[in-house]
Amino acid sequence: MKPLNGKIALVAGATRGAGRGIAIELGAAGATVYVTGRTTRTQSSEYNRPETIEETAELVVQAGGHGIAVQVDHTDPDQVQALIARIEKEQGRLDILVNDVWGAENLIEWNVPVWKHSLERGFRMLHLAIDTHIITSHFALSLLIRNKNGLVVEITDGTAEYNNNNYRLSLFYDLAKTSVIRMAQSLAHEISPFQCTSVAVTPGWMRSEIMLDHFGVHEENWRDAAAAEPHFIISESPRYVGRAVAALAGDPEVARWNGCSLSSVKLAQEYAFYDIDGSQPDCWRYLEEVQNAGKPANANGYR
Structure with a gap:
C-alpha cells in the first residue's frame, strides 16, 4: 500500500541532504514529487558540488514515486511563480509543500560574535534560509x-x-533556524481555516553528503567518523527525516500537529518507523544529556 498515491508534493531545496531524503521517502509512499534546486547536470550553484536535482528525481522514481526535477532559484520570485504555475497546469493541485531551501553551509562563521561576523555572509545566510521560504509559500499556498x-x-x-x-553558535545561524520555526507557527494560523496544516520539522545530526565528505566517509562506513568526532555516533541518515515527513503526509489526523515544532525522533516514536539501519536515533535528548553535559560519547539508550 502506498498512502500518498495521487498526492502532489513540492520539495523546495531537494538537491541533497534532508530535501533529497524527504523527496525519496515521499516517492516511496507513492507521491508525485517536484524536486527543485539550483544544481543540474549542466549548471552548478555556488556550492560547486556534484549532487543534482535530476539525480534526486531519479532516486524518487527508483523508490516507487514520480520525480520531476525543475531548476529553480528560490530567491527569485519570478522563478518560483513560474514553478507553481507549472505545477498547477500539470497537476491542478498541490498537497504537500516542504520548504527545505538552505544553501548556507559555506557562509557560517561558528562561534564568531556578531561584531566580528561578516555582515555580507550573515545577511546572505538569512536571505537563503528565510526569504526563500517566504517567497515559496507566497506563491505555493494559494494552490495548496x-x-x-x-x-x-x-x-x-x-x-x-x-x-x-541553547545558543546556536552564531547570531545569524540562530536567527535562521529559529525564524523558520516561528514561520511554521504563523502559517499554521493562516492556513488552518482551509483545513490545512503547517509544522516545523528538524532532523538530528544528519549525515548529509556534505557532512560525510567533511569526515571523509560514506554512508556505508559512517561509523568510522567517530574516530574524529565521537559524538557522531548519534547521527542519522537523511532518510530518517524523510520518513518523518512521509508519515505526517500520510496521517489523516495530521491537523493535531498544526503549529508544532517536531523532530525526526519524536515522529519516529509516534509513527513507529526507523532509520535505514533499523535504529531510532534520539539526537536532541543525546545532545542535552550527553554531549552538552560533557559526558563521553555513548549512544546506548539513544538509538
Whole structure:
C-alpha cells in the first residue's frame, strides 16, 4: 500500500541532504514529487558540488514515486511563480509543500560574535534560509489551500525547546533556524481555516553528503567518523527525516500537529518507523544529556 498515491508534493531545496531524503521517502509512499534546486547536470550553484536535482528525481522514481526535477532559484520570485504555475497546469493541485531551501553551509562563521561576523555572509545566510521560504509559500499556498488536508513542512535545525534554551553558535545561524520555526507557527494560523496544516520539522545530526565528505566517509562506513568526532555516533541518515515527513503526509489526523515544532525522533516514536539501519536515533535528548553535559560519547539508550 502506498498512502500518498495521487498526492502532489513540492520539495523546495531537494538537491541533497534532508530535501533529497524527504523527496525519496515521499516517492516511496507513492507521491508525485517536484524536486527543485539550483544544481543540474549542466549548471552548478555556488556550492560547486556534484549532487543534482535530476539525480534526486531519479532516486524518487527508483523508490516507487514520480520525480520531476525543475531548476529553480528560490530567491527569485519570478522563478518560483513560474514553478507553481507549472505545477498547477500539470497537476491542478498541490498537497504537500516542504520548504527545505538552505544553501548556507559555506557562509557560517561558528562561534564568531556578531561584531566580528561578516555582515555580507550573515545577511546572505538569512536571505537563503528565510526569504526563500517566504517567497515559496507566497506563491505555493494559494494552490495548496484549494483542497483540504494540505500539509506545509518547514525544515529547520533544532526543536523550539532546544533552540530556545541553547545558543546556536552564531547570531545569524540562530536567527535562521529559529525564524523558520516561528514561520511554521504563523502559517499554521493562516492556513488552518482551509483545513490545512503547517509544522516545523528538524532532523538530528544528519549525515548529509556534505557532512560525510567533511569526515571523509560514506554512508556505508559512517561509523568510522567517530574516530574524529565521537559524538557522531548519534547521527542519522537523511532518510530518517524523510520518513518523518512521509508519515505526517500520510496521517489523516495530521491537523493535531498544526503549529508544532517536531523532530525526526519524536515522529519516529509516534509513527513507529526507523532509520535505514533499523535504529531510532534520539539526537536532541543525546545532545542535552550527553554531549552538552560533557559526558563521553555513548549512544546506548539513544538509538
